[in-house]
Structure formats: structure tokens, C-alpha cells
Amino acid sequence: MIEVSNISKSFDGKQILFDISxxxxxxxxxxxxxxxxxxxSVLLKCIVGLLKPEEGSVxxxxxxxxxxxxxxxxxxxxxxxxxxxxGALFDSSNVEQNVMFPLNVLTKMPYDxxxxxVNFCLERVGLENVNKxxxxxxxxxxxxxxxxxxxxVNNPNxxxxxxxxxGLDPQTSIRIDNxxxxxxxxxxxxxxxxxxxxxxxxxxGETVIFIHEGRKLWEGSNDNIAASDVKELNDFVFxxxxxxxxxxxx
Amino acid sequence: xKQLGKxxxxxxxxxxxxEAFRTYVKLVFEEATKVGYNSIFIVVIVSAFMGAVxxxxxAYNLISPLIxxxxxxxxxxxxxxxxxxxxxxxIVYAGKVGSNLAGELGTMRITEQIDALEVMGINATSYLVLxxxxxxxxxxxxxxxxxxxxxxxxxxxxALITGVIxxxxxxLGIQMDFIPFQVIFAMIKAVTFGFIVASISSYKGxxxxxxxxxxxxSSTNAVTSSCIAILAADFLLAYLLAPLLTL
Numbered sequence: 424m425i426e427v428s429n430i431s432k433s434f435d436g437k438q439i440l441f442d443i444s445x446x447x448x449x450x451x452x453x454x455x456x457x458x459x460x461x462x463x464s465v466l467l468k469c470i471v472g473l474l475k476p477e478e479g480s481v482x483x484x485x486x487x488x489x490x491x492x493x494x495x496x497x498x499x500x501x502x503x504x505x506x507x508x509x510g511a512l513f514d515s516s517n518v519e520q521n522v523m524f525p526l527n528v529l530t531k532m533p534y535d536x537x538x539x540x541v542n543f544c545l546e547r548v549g550l551e552n553v554n555k556x557x558x559x560x561x562x563x564x565x566x567x568x569x570x571x572x573x574x575x576v577n578n579p580n581x582x583x584x585x586x587x588x589x590g591l592d593p594q595t596s597i598r599i600d601n602x603x604x605x606x607x608x609x610x611x612x613x614x615x616x617x618x619x620x621x622x623x624x625x626x627x628g629e630t631v632i633f634i635h636e637g638r639k640l641w642e643g644s645n646d647n648i649a650a651s652d653v654k655e656l657n658d659f660v661f662x663x664x665x666x667x668x669x670x671x672x673x
Numbered sequence: 674x675k676q677l678g679k680x681x682x683x684x685x686x687x688x689x690x691x692e693a694f695r696t697y698v699k700l701v702f703e704e705a706t707k708v709g710y711n712s713i714f715i716v717v718i719v720s721a722f723m724g725a726v727x728x729x730x731x732a733y734n735l736i737s738p739l740i741x742x743x744x745x746x747x748x749x750x751x752x753x754x755x756x757x758x759x760x761x762x763x764i765v766y767a768g769k770v771g772s773n774l775a776g777e778l779g780t781m782r783i784t785e786q787i788d789a790l791e792v793m794g795i796n797a798t799s800y801l802v803l804x805x806x807x808x809x810x811x812x813x814x815x816x817x818x819x820x821x822x823x824x825x826x827x828x829x830x831x832a833l834i835t836g837v838i839x840x841x842x843x844x845l846g847i848q849m850d851f852i853p854f855q856v857i858f859a860m861i862k863a864v865t866f867g868f869i870v871a872s873i874s875s876y877k878g879x880x881x882x883x884x885x886x887x888x889x890x891s892s893t894n895a896v897t898s899s900c901i902a903i904l905a906a907d908f909l910l911a912y913l914l915a916p917l918l919t920l
Contacts, residue, residue, distance in 0.1 A: 493689070507785040514780070514781075
């Protein structure tokens, strides 16, 4: 479980996040949603420690990560896996080397064992026979799946996904969403997903927090998001004609 | 001053939360190939012409019955060892390797590859930059040795081809009044310049913000800043060490 308490963050005097608190449950797909530029990714970066918040703290299973020393931070980080928006695969390494990277640096596993684990993870994300391909030779959806394979190769307790569907076609998006949800259940991981894709929210958002202009305005699940009376959330959720018609038909 | 402070902190970060020693050994070898082996061609070309031009220019500027021909080769040797081989090679090295390092790290930054390392609990500064600096500090002195040899040999070939000085006088000249400390002086410069180029270029690339345009700017800034730092360090080392040549 990840507990975010009263996080505030500003850049060059401009406040981006205002006193955000939230709890992300283990074994669930927890989503942070909101329009572009509302501070979702900044919040995610504060949670994983890429940015240091001015106020507040983040606790990973009761361990205060924000104020921890370098050793504890490293220990917690080694329990994390993260899927970045663009995949963040290492350009100079092939698919196999990318997925094996965390094992090479963080473990002393023999090569055969590492290769077996890499192949298992690649198969788990539906990628086979691409081990020797370079990131430039595979599609955007495949890059995301390699990114997921790399994120789970070290058996993480926490999985973070920054806009996992950006730039993908609807079918691939659903495939990625379902993959993330299945992995979360299978390995009982605390998963946090940043997204502005309503399809994803409705598909896999077991717990959802809505951020607007740096403030948390709503918290709930995909089941009750349509029934919310928060104007900003309604504007966000029912921005498209299809969603409006769906709401009116109910 | 803020930049200088940030640079010092950046260098300090190289030595904290390091990975296993074997990880660095492999990375240093990879980087040594990139910064050293891949620079040999350009260093050889520049050095050969450097020696050739120095020989011709010195020969035409020392036309006097009071100056023996071997002195031309002596001047070429001293200029090459003390100044041209380390400094000109460093400028060329900054242009080739410095821009490459900044571009590589800048691209890694904007495509979140550096963030990916940090999230894995790896000290990205140490993992990515330390091997580059170590490789540069090891390989650049070797490039300077190659540059000095090729430059002096280039001068010899020029002497033979153009006839500005005979081959015998050239061989005699490069052995005259040789001070072994000149070689040590050149190596001290080489180690310093190798560190300057790798550290400044890595710093510029590592803190790139924005997109492809900013990566290009970081590469340009890396070369500019490295060149200025090389010249400043060259002056400082000359001021501090040149008196030792006369001892």
C-alpha cells in the first residue's frame, strides 16, 4: 500500500500541486486522472522520488520514502517497476538486454537464469522472438510491452505507469490496460497509473483520483465516476459526444 | 557560481551509491572504445598536418646563418610535446567526443532513460558518467602520445618531401637538448584535459531540459565550455609547471 500525505510541489514559485493526499491499495489498479497539465505526472514523479515535494510525505508500506536516507530510498526503489510514457528503453541495447538490465545491475543471478526470467516476462507480455530486435525496430505498442516486461522482471511490489496508452491505437490500448490489470492481480502489486484516457479509467480504474489544477477534487472508482456531482470531473469525463449521449441515455 | 556549485555536486554524486565494481569495468571498456579507439582517425589526421605545418612554418621563420637547421626540428618537437599535441588534440577531442557525450546523455534525459535508471534505484550519475570520465582520463593521454608521435613523424616526412630541412638534421634536432619532463608535462595536461572534456560534456548533457533542440544546444554548449576550460587549464598548468622545465 502507498500512502500519499499532503503533497505540495512548486516550480520557480509556481505551485503545481496543492496538499494532495491519497491511498493506493495493494492488488488494485489505482488511477490518477485529469486533463493535460494538471500535475498528474508531477504527482507520480513525487511518489517515485524523481521529484522532491516541498511538503508532505509518501509512505510505501509504512516506510517514509520522502524523508528516508539514501539507503532506504534505494531499497524501496528496487521494489519498484515503472513504465514510462515513451517506454524509456535504452537505445543502444536490444529488447533482451533492456529487459535483463535490472537483473544485471541489481542481482547476481547466473546468465541462464536471467535469460529464462527475461523470456518468461517477454512471453507474459505477449512478445516472442523479438529478443534481438533494437528499440528502433519495434512498434510503439511493442515498446510499451517491453517497458512493462522490464518493469516486472525484478518482481516489483509497486508498479507505476505514466500514460501507458498515449500514442496507441484503441485495440493495443485495451491490450496494455488488461495486461497491467492482470499483472497487478497475478503478482498482488500496488499499481498506480497516470492517465487521461477515459476508456482506460472505465476499463481498469478500481480506485480513481481526479486531479484538477493541482488539487484532488474527487476520489472513487470507475463504477461511480459517472454519478459524480463534481463539475470539473463531469466536464472531463463527458467531454466527448459519445460519453454525453451515453449519460443522457441512462 | 550557481553552475559551478551544481557542477561540484554533480562530480560528488559520481562517488556515492555506486554499483558493483565489475559493472564499471565493463562500462569503462565500452566507453574507452567509444572515446579512444573511435577518435584515433581524426587525431592522426590532425596531428600529421599539425607536424607538417609546424615544420614548414618554423623553417621559413628561422632563416638565418646563425641558426643551425636541427634547431627547426627541436622547435617542432618542443612545440608538439609541450603545447600542440595535448592542447590541439584536446580541442579536437572536445569537438568529437564532448559533443557526442552531451548528445547521448541529453537524449537519454529527454527520453526518460535517466529517470528509468533512477527509479530502478541506480545512481544514474555514477552509472552513466563515471565510466565516461574514467575512460576519458585513461584514453586521452594515449591519444596525446599518438598525436605527438604522428606530429613529429609528420614533420619528418614534410622535411623529406619539401626539403626545407634534411632528414638527418631533423633526426638530430629532435634529439637535441631533450628534457624528459616535457613528456610528463604533456601527460599531466592530457589527464587534466581528458577529465575536463568528459566531465563538462557529461554535465551539460545530463541536465538537458526540453526536446531535440535543447539536446543540440547542450552539445554546442559542451564543446564551447570544454574549449574555454581547456584553454584556462592550459594557461594555469603552463604557469605552474613551465618553470620546472628549466630546472
